[in-house]
Amino acid sequence: MVLIQRTAQLDRLRTALSNCDDQHGGQVCLITGGVGSGKTALLEAFAHEVTESSAHLLRAVGSRAERDLQFAVMDQLIDSSGLGRASMRQVATAVRLLARTAPIAPPADDLAGLAAGRPDGASPAEPGTAEQPLPSTVHGMLTSLLDMARPAPLVITIDDVHHADQASLQCLLYAVRRLRHKRIMVVLTESSELRTPHPHFRAELMSQPFFSRIDLAPLTDEALGLLAETHPVPAARARIARRAPALTGGSPLLMRALMDDPDATGTAPRPETAPAVGGSDGPLAQAVLRSLYRHEPEVRATARTLAVLGHPTPLPVLARLLALTPDLTAQAVQLLGQSGLVDGDRIRRPLVPAVLTDLPAEERRLLHRRAAEVLHEYGAEPEVIARHLVGAEWAEAEWARPALYRAADQATASGRPDITSACLRLTQRQSADSGSWTPYDGLLLRSRWQINPLSAATDLAALAAADGPDGCPPAALTGVPALLWQGHSDKARSIVAAVAQMSDPDAMTRARLAAARLLISLFRPDHCEEARDEARRFTDSGTATTVTGRCLDALVLLADALDPARASGDTAAEAELMIQRYLADDGALGLLATLLLVMVYTGRSGLVCEWTRMLLARPSMRYAPTWQAVLHAIRAEAALRLGSPQEAEEQARAALTVITPRAWGAAVAAPLGTLVAAATEAGHFEDADRWLARPVPAESFRTPLGLHYLAARARYQLAAGSRRAATDDLRWIRREMAAWRMDTAALVPWRLDLARVQLALGRQQEAVRLLEDQLDPAHTADERTRGAALRLLAGLVPAEQGRQLLARSVKLLESCGDRRELARALTDRTRALRRPAGPEPAGRDTTPAPERRAHSRASAEAPLCAGESEAERAEPLGGLSEAESRVAALAAQGHTNRQISSKLFITVSTVEQHLTRIYRKLDVKQRTDLATRLAAVGAHGK
Structure with missing residues (x-):
């Protein structure tokens, strides 16, 4: 990995090495930073320079798996010392002898024994026991290693010292105390953790007069851009530089993985539905997991909880979910931020799937349930609580169903039928009452239809059962559009007739009846002919302030556009005003589709193409595939x-x-006809x-x-x-x-x-x-x-x-x-x-x-x-030859070069040559300008 934004830190290490002489003595440098901040890369770059010089290099790496393996780090240093085999065997024997004759892993507080004259830091003997005499081989072993610094500086590097074993750290302190008179440099790397490992070792180390600390901050956006320029594929560099800040947070570990990930860099085919970080086996996703597992369990739990929550959460709520103190929780979030996984107080959105990759499904459901309960206690918004109830597949608490209902209403208004459907499916499963058709049954039907009309078949069957001998509830009117879509117009009429039999219906029910009758009359014009006049009466009654009233207004405009006696320019103008008013409303797609049809039928196809292009480009459109398909069909007819x-x-x-x-369903005639x-x-x-x-x-x-x-x-x-x-x-x-x-x-x-x-x-x-x-x-x-x-x-x-x-x-x-x-x-x-x-x-x-x-279709124009x-x-x-005039006329009609060549029995190359001369003679720059230019030429007889 190319070192970027680490030059100053590398220079400090070089300076420290140059100060390792008889006048200045030794040096200790501690490189600190978050997980994946590039500590190892910096240490490796420095080690490479050391090996190129005359200095001796001893190297070791701490490991979480070897924290309890006594002298594990010291063994690595001995192995890298270059001593002869006999000497190395002798030193190793001495280490093992020490391990058998003294308590090598004292409690952390007993490191004070080092200062009390016990060079190995051993604890005093327990009461009633004799203290074991310590062999002198430890002193001899360390002296042999320290003597390597006589002809040239000795550099000792230990990566991830926070994972080093206790005995090795005792030996390391023995050496550090003697650096004042030795040409020895010790370079350690340490990741930030919730609890400082080996606090007494760290305290004594940092108290030495020749100690210096080097902190590694996240890479800046400029540095990330410079790294992106090193990618071997030039076409991927701009994309990497653009995505790097949001995906990596300046973490060198994540940046390196991003550059290796073909999905994330766009260097490999990737479907639109693929996750933002590629699959769970992708380099970036794997780097996220590596980063998580290098943290403590509490930090990993914090990351997973933040990923499940998905939204910024107050610190007390997060601490309650984690069963940690607020201070410790805040520290865990800070550590995740240093690792590039957290932006502010939430997991970076593209990294959420990777964080949850190895979280078992049952644990995730339990976490969602716990989140719903805690958030409910803290008074969170219903849609936030409902998301966790759906994730937990649980709604047994008495407060759960009201929260789900309110969330379903809000999701419908914001154009998220997927959320509406998920919330209402859960309430339906928890409800024992399935005998009557409720407004939320209608809302569930509507949301399912927007996602996939075929998935609404079960709801339509339940709707049919609701129309029984005891009458039909007004809520059943919400199923009329889906019934018409599937071609069940007779069933839709019977529901309207049943609801109409109600005694003294309220104003809203009457408006819904009028809208349902008008919709039926538009879809099946041989039914309910009187519905159009009835609906027009309602449009003057002030119902436009309600969702039903707005839909009724739009349906009336559509009926007017198709009525020879009523169609006028005012119809298009009113439809255009309504479209402009509700164009930004993600929950008004049905209303907008109706108004766009009005514009098509009133000859405003150009505007329709522009508006449908805007709507189809919205990210929210992917949540309502049926409306997306309808808009494509409307745009096709307009085109x-x-x-x-x-x-x-x-x-x-x-x-x-x-x-x-x-x-x-029955509406398939529209796109097929087009x-x-x-x-x-x-x-x-x-x-x-x-x-x-x-x-x-x-x-x-x-x-x-x-x-x-x-x-x-x-x-x-x-x-x-x-x-x-x-x-x-x-x-x-x-x-x-x-x-x-x-x-x-x-x-x-x-x-x-x-x-x-x-x-x-x-x-x-x-x-x-x-x-x-x-x-x-x-x-x-x-x-x-x-x-x-x-x-x-x-x-x-x-x-x-x-x-x-x-x-x-x-x-x-x-x-x-x-x-x-x-x-x-x-x-x-x-x-x-x-x-x-x-x-x-x-x-x-x-x-x-x-x-x-x-019978000659191939040659038909x-x-x-x-x-x-x-x-x-x-x-x-216009100065064109006869051949050029023929090519110009066909090109102006929209024929392709190949079609023109087929019609005129000339080669495609000849067509292209003709068009080049035509553009020059008529002074046009593109094919779409030909029709206008030919009109001007013809009008002036040129």
Whole structure:
């Protein structure tokens, strides 16, 4: 290990050695510091310099295992002396003779015997016994060793002297008293401990006039950074320097282990769920354990207790748990801090798993139980007590269940369903009453659903049993969302009906009933049609100050966004205000998901992508996998509406990875539909085939999410040449949306999609009628849908009118953010501007390119717009050649270089060369700027 921040200490040792001469006599240096502070490394560096000089070196190491082995340290010094074999045998014999003839291990207080003329420190004989005469071999032995200092200095080093045996220390003191006239240097290292080992030895040692003490402080952040620079992998150095202060606390032992740990340094593949210090066999985790076992048992117990507590704890509480005095407890915490394990009054968070590695499960549970009891006595917060009750798997005390209930409520509000579920599972196990459905049963169901909807099956069965002949408690309404998610809408309706039969329900129950009815009407729009009007009445009654009231407000906004008669800009504005108000609330994910859907359906997909990106980046999101999956699905749909099929596919795949497709229940139609649409849009028809092969529950097709899926399937079928199947799906959508009174393009623009099918069938007049109907303000088409409809309609009317429609289309699509649809409109407008005015040629082929190339999926272009293939034949613009114009148009639509090469039958290298010239001629720096630049070029006819 490279010595960093130890130069001054090494210089003091060098100076002490240089002072070992006939004028100054001997020197004693005691190196002190916490466990792992680098004492041994400093001693080894000094010993190496001694061996390079002419000095003699005797070395020994104290060991906890040899503390009771008499003369263990002295034997090591003799072995390292370099004496001849006969001399070493003679000295060893003398030591053994002394061990047999005198009490070698006197009590600590009898070290005073050394000062009374007993050179070996032996105790006086017990009363009634004769004192054993001491052999002179001890004096001769030490004299022989001391005489080695005559020609050159003699250096004696003992590492971990606090573990040395008593007899060796007596002999060492014999030598130390004679250093004044000898060229001898003694260097000792000692770790700080709760109780000073060998206090009389230490007191006499420190009283010598030639004694000096060298303290080793933890390494500074700057020193840790210098050490990180010595790592053999350059890419790991910055990461090590960044993590070292929090992981090591300046401990050289932990720093050395950190640099050897591939998990901690990032030099080895590491899953996101891996512990911060790697596995229990990792170098850093093992270094933590080595450090702990070099401490006294009380210090180890303190470390484990702090790790179990997990939060800063008052010193009296900690002392009570450890059954130690507060002073001794504070000293133990200080020792752990010197070792780098403790930061302030808590174990460094990344090191907690390593500290608890070898603590048996039963001992850990007992420690948690004891912590809960003591913390309850000291009046700790319920969530702190509950964490230990859960860790102990114990809730038998009468105060335990109330604490668990309060902790569950607080965890729910802070977005921690895992804590809520753990607390309520424990209360449920301790409760003998399981016959009625309580509010905490509903809270448990909700928390389990957020973690994994499949784990809520048991709770849903209990909820079904709660709806009996004696009525249903209002608390059962909390299960309605989970029932709908699993496709049990009939059961949800029966619960609402049963609760509604209550006589004189309070205001909160009425609000919950209204919210449940509205949610059912949104998920199954053929049910509870009157629920929307009822819910709107409640939004004006001041319930927004409650959680139920806020959720009701959000559901009303969603209902308005899907209602052709009510959708307006105000809907989006109110949703945006609510999102900004509750965006920082980790416990409001359900509310935020509803509002984000409102923003999607009101054409604000760009904002939705930004907000979902922020939410998904939160560390707290990992505690609610179901909401994480829902946000991925919402972001996928928003990305699809922005013309980014690749991002839409990535996000929808993530939605089906965070929780399994089976766990999605009836809602699985949402991410699957987005995947089918994204694959079709990108021309990846084999992928679309695979997604369509996934099973979808029949209940899904009775929901708005099912309509998303059917619309995506219809677009794929059109691309595949199955026009009749596409027509059937779109007519089903039309029928359902009319029956639900949700005939809005914000949900599914079925008229636009059906017009594309009619164009593929050559029925231009029917297509025109559908497009004009789609553009009718009564059908609340958003800017994206209107822009796409205008673009298609422009190809079916006279040229002059078509140019006007295309100009309007480009303007709308620029504002909505759909890059792919904008690129198509720009290409069509550029072509229209180059076409001479006059009547439209008769028999113009408006069939999409994939239909003209029937059954040839590999060469099919994006099939969602008529005339799109003419982008390949666009006239030159902006100084581009015809070939460059074709590449620019396809690149602006979002096609990759490989896709462009396949479509134009040129190599990828040629595409790259074209793009280099295109960027230069159009003065753009990146692919995403192409659409805007092409629009400007086309508008000015350049």
